[in-house]
Amino acid sequence: MSLQNASQEDITEWVKSFHRASDSLTTTDLGKYYTKNGSLKFANNELLVGLDAINTFFGTTFPLLSSMKHEIVNLDVIDNKIYQTCTITYTVKDDPQNRTIKILAMGVFHLVPGADFKSGEPIIERFDVFLDGSEVFGVIGELQKLKPARNRWMNQKE
Numbered sequence: 001m002s003l004q005n006a007s008q009e010d011i012t013e014w015v016k017s018f019h020r021a022s023d024s025l026t027t028t029d030l031g032k033y034y035t036k037n038g039s040l041k042f043a044n045n046e047l048l049v050g051l052d053a054i055n056t057f058f059g060t061t062f063p064l065l066s067s068m069k070h071e072i073v074n075l076d077v078i079d080n081k082i083y084q085t086c087t088i089t090y091t092v093k094d095d096p097q098n099r100t101i102k103i104l105a106m107g108v109f110h111l112v113p114g115a116d117f118k119s120g121e122p123i124i125e126r127f128d129v130f131l132d133g134s135e136v137f138g139v140i141g142e143l144q145k146l147k148p149a150r151n152r153w154m155n156q157k158e
Helices: 008-023 051-064 134-157
Strands: 034-042 065-078 081-092 101-111 124-130
Touching (some): 008 065, 034 051, 051 065, 081 134, 101 134
Parallel strands (some): 034 124
Antiparallel strands (some): 065 081, 081 101, 101 124
């Protein structure tokens, strides 16, 4: 089945499956979605080219989180592109306040020509993500500043 004759239901289920892979906070399944030479433009970060670069990026980001959950708000398809808006809910690992951070995001999946959702082959040539992650990274930064002080306090107790 190609993108041109895929149902809205098939496309939506594929996007949900992609999000479940990301929400697992592992890089294990990213190669099922991104082509070997696929690219990722995540917010204002540099363009990442190649599955290895994408895995490295998320391999250093995912361990900072205790959870992430995508909820699709809207999804449209034009040619070989899927445009979607979603809400992403994050919790940061080791946050003593266990804050829940919700942000709105927009993503554009650029798929290989003739993308076939049923083939099981990776079909993302490029994924552009537009979001403001400053609140999430602000909490991460706050916790990293506290970590040395917390470690000193714990060592004094022993």
